[in-house]
Amino acid sequence: MEEEVAAGNDNIVTEFNTYEDFLDSQITSLDLYYLEDEELARQLVELGYRGSGEVLKREEFEARKQAAEASRLSKRSQQKTLASTGKELKDPFLRALAQREEANRSGKMTSIVFMRDKNSRGQEISGYIDYAHRLKTENFEAYFSGKKRLLPKPSDLSFYNWETQTSTSNPTPNYQVIAENASGLLFKNKRDRKILNVDPKANTPGDNSTRTCIDSTKYIQIVIYDHITRRKT
Structure with missing residues (x-):
């Protein structure tokens, strides 16, 4: 009624x-x-x-x-x-990103993507990407259409070049990087201040967080950490 x-x-x-x-x-x-x-x-x-x-x-x-x-x-x-709308997504990684796009754009979720692969020079690189932040600062049409390949950059949350041993870490609007920690690399969500533990040996990545491994033939390794943001009421 x-x-x-x-x-x-x-x-x-x-x-x-x-x-x-x-x-x-x-x-x-x-x-x-x-x-x-x-x-x-x-x-x-x-x-x-x-x-x-x-x-x-x-x-x-x-x-x-x-x-x-x-x-x-x-x-x-x-x-x-929504850059993924109407795209034919065959790669499991792109499908995983598409499933999370709306939630990351709206702020319901803040996903961190761990990636390990080789750059255009054949050097192995790895890093942690703040997906929500990248969505706001880049046009993802090129990624979802297959014209570009998503890779970590020195400007991301964390970046490492295994050949040159170049290492960088940067805070984003969503996360603070806690690098010097006995438990390894940690990320602190700036909205609810929850800690995200990306150690694969940890029992859990943290409160309101999940860890998902993605099998893709286009990358050496991909892990997505999803954090559901709960605002104070």
Whole structure:
């Protein structure tokens, strides 16, 4: 029942561009004949004395109008920003990224991707990538369409070149790197301050976190750590 009412409200705010248009729709030619004042006729409709439709105050109409517009923009933005939409994804790694794209863009999840493979020079590299951060700073259309291959960079959370022994670590908007630790490399989520332990020997990666190994013929090794963010209520 509530859904039907909500749908009716949406119809009202989408059908009429302005509140005056909404009021005018309930004024008959007979009303205008007797009242001889369009503004007075509108006031009577607003007060519920005339008209057969729903009584709706200006503030409520405007609020619903804004909510409907925000919902429309949100849906359009989501469809526009999902780079994986409509792509034929045969590689298990790209499918795994696609499954997590919306949650990482919306902030429900912050995934860290561990990758080990060779760069264009044939050097073995490895690193930890903040997937949500990369989604906001890069166009993933090229990755999902297969035009580019996702690899760790020196600017990611952690990066290591096994040949040159170049090592870097950087904080991101989502994670703080804890490098000097007896348990090995740790990442601290900046939103809920939970610790993510990426040690494969650890019993668990941490609270609200999971560890998933991905088998892909395109990479030597891939592990995805998913952290579900729980905001304080």
